[in-house]
Amino acid sequence: xxxxxxxxxxxxxxxxxxxxxxxxxxxxxxxxxxxxxxxxxxxxxxxxxxxxxxxxxxxxxxxxxxxxxxxxxxxxxxxxxxxxxxxxxxxxxxxxxxxxxxxxxxxxxxxxxxxxxxxxxxxxxxxxxxxxxxxxxxxxxxxxxxxxxxxxxxxxxxxxxxxxxxxxxxxxxxxxxxxxxxxxxxxxxxxxxxxxxxxxxxxxxxxxxxxxxxxxxxxxxxxxxxxxxxxxxxxxxxxxxxxxxxxxxxxxxxxxxxxxxxxxxxxxxxxxxxxxxxxxxxxxxxxxxxxxxxxxxxxx
Ligand SMILES: Cc1ncc(COP(=O)(O)O)c(C=O)c1O
Numbered sequence: 524x525x526x527x528x529x530x531x532x533x534x535x536x537x538x539x540x541x542x543x544x545x546x547x548x549x550x551x552x553x554x555x556x557x558x559x560x561x562x563x564x565x566x567x568x569x570x571x572x573x574x575x576x577x578x579x580x581x582x583x584x585x586x587x588x589x590x591x592x593x594x595x596x597x598x599x600x601x602x603x604x605x606x607x608x609x610x611x612x613x614x615x616x617x618x619x620x621x622x623x624x625x626x627x628x629x630x631x632x633x634x635x636x637x638x639x640x641x642x643x644x645x646x647x648x649x650x651x652x653x654x655x656x657x658x659x660x661x662x663x664x665x666x667x668x669x670x671x672x673x674x675x676x677x678x679x680x681x682x683x684x685x686x687x688x689x690x691x692x693x694x695x696x697x698x699x700x701x702x703x704x705x706x707x708x709x710x711x712x713x714x715x716x717x718x719x720x721x722x723x724x725x726x727x728x729x730x731x732x733x734x735x736x737x738x739x740x741x742x743x744x745x746x747x748x749x750x751x752x753x754x755x756x757x758x759x760x761x762x763x764x765x766x767x768x769x770x771x772x773x774x775x776x777x778x779x780x781x782x783x784x785x786x787x788x789x790x791x792x793x794x795x796x797x798x799x800x801x802x803x804x805x806x807x808x809x810x811x812x813x814x815x816x817x818x819x820x821x822x823x
Contacts, residue, residue, distance in 0.1 A: 525610025530644035533601045538608055541644055550638065552621025556682050557632065559583035563738075564646060564775050565606050565614040569816035571775075571809075573599070575738050580618060583679040588632075589620050593639050605643040606819045613646040615776060649716055649777040650700070655803065658783025658795045660699040661714070661770070663761060664690040668707035672733050677713070680735055687715035698787070701772065703764070706733050711759040716776060719759070722769035722791075722798050726753035739773035739806070742815075746805045752798065769796030771803070779803035 530541030552558040561583070563576040577595060584591055591598065598618065606614050623635040650659050667689040675683050690702030703714050711719055712733040718740040720729045727747055729740055747754040764770060768791040770782040781799040782790055790796075809815055 525608060527609045528611075529609075530611070530614075530642060531605045531609040532640070532642035533605055534640055535638075538604060541609075541642060544642060546640060547624050549624050550621050551623060551625065551632075551635065552619060552638070552640075552682075555622070557587075557622040558619055559587055559589060559679050559681060560617060560619040561680055562615060562617045562775050563602070564810075565611065565616055565643070565819060566646070566807075566810040568612045568821065569810070569818050570602075570606075570616075572738050572742065572815050573602070573817050575741065576775075579680070579736070579738065580620070584620055586676055586679050589622065589637050591620050591639055592637055598639065598641075601639075601641050602643075603819055605641055607821050609643045610821065611643055611645055614643045615645065615647040616643045617641065647776040649772075649774050650780040654700075655777070655780050656795070658781040658790075658799075659701060659772075660784040660787075661701045661703055661772075661782045662694050662697050662699045662786050663764060664693050664702040664704050666690075666693050667702070667704060669704040669712040669733055671706075677733055677735050684715065691715055699784070705761050709761055711761055711764060714772060717772035717774045717780070720771050720773065721759060721763050721767040722771075722796060723763065723767050725768075725798065726755065727798075728755045728757065728759050728763070730759045731756045732758070737773055737775075739775055739778065742806060742809065743773055743779065743802055746802050746809070750801070750805065752802075767791065769799045771796075771799040779806045 527540040532539050532544035534544050561576045561580040564571045619640045621638050623638045667686050670686050690704050694702040701714050704712050706712050711730050718737040720727050744754050770790050772780040781795040
């Protein structure tokens with residue numbers, strides 16, 4: 524029996540069961556959303572693309588001028604420990620780096636001591652596998668646009684989800700489960716926790732700008748290369764969503780998630796497209812591929 528079967532967190536040097544994990548209320552991660560974070564999956568007891576996730580976390584820190592208090596090797600050890608102590612073979616593993624807790628009266632972010640928090644909880648599905656088998660209902664948000672990259676850099680993974688949450692409420696109100704947000708200028712960006720792919724004439728396209736450079740998105744591009752499927756990273760006009768054969772969404776929390784219905788109408792021929800299904804199957808096969816995985820030592 525593991526010591527924290529519901530999940531394990533590392534907070535200020537201690538490993539704790541997830542239900543007991545607390546952050547200080549004055550941490551600017553909480554009161555200002557001044558942070559960056561990353562989420563890596565563990566599947567079948569193995570991290571998937573851990574190096575890519577940690578590279579992105581380090582790039583994010585540089586862009587918003589955060590300095591992790593932990594070295595890369597220390598961070599890897601903490602992530603391994605939260606997973607091993609939870610005993611979870613399928614886990615959602617988050618690392619958060621915040622600006623930290625200011626000394627009383629301090630407002631200059633250069634003077635804060637940045638903090639790292641980490642935890643592992645059971646794997647999270649944005650869309651459950653049984654929903655993925657039939658495809659999900661999605662809308663293009665009309666009431667909300669994605670925050671401008673000139674205001675919040677979307678390549679730095681962040682908790683500023685005001686636009687996404689507003690979009691989610693709109694999606695639910697319209698009988699769907701997820702919104703796709705536009706840039707307000709006629710182009711597709713992304714959705715809450717997901718990148719967007721469209722398929723046209725057997726070729727993939729995904730937006731280049733105004734989005735997180737998702738690791739799942741990169742994995743899909745790598746799969747496309749390996750399977751000889753043409754793929755383009757560039758501008759995707761909103762009109763392309765209505766002329767496409769297939770649409771799918773990608774995230775560490777759920778993988779490759781086919782979209783069956785957009786704005787109440789079937790996408791392409793309806794149901795799950797053949798390319799989406801093929802890419803989704805390969806995506807999960809790769810979770811057992813030594814090129815992308817690293818085993819967790821559970822000590823048993
Ligand atoms: C805004 C946003 N876009 C896209 C993604 C997908 O990224 P990844 O595939 O690295 O999980 C996420 C992940 O949480 C996200 O928060």
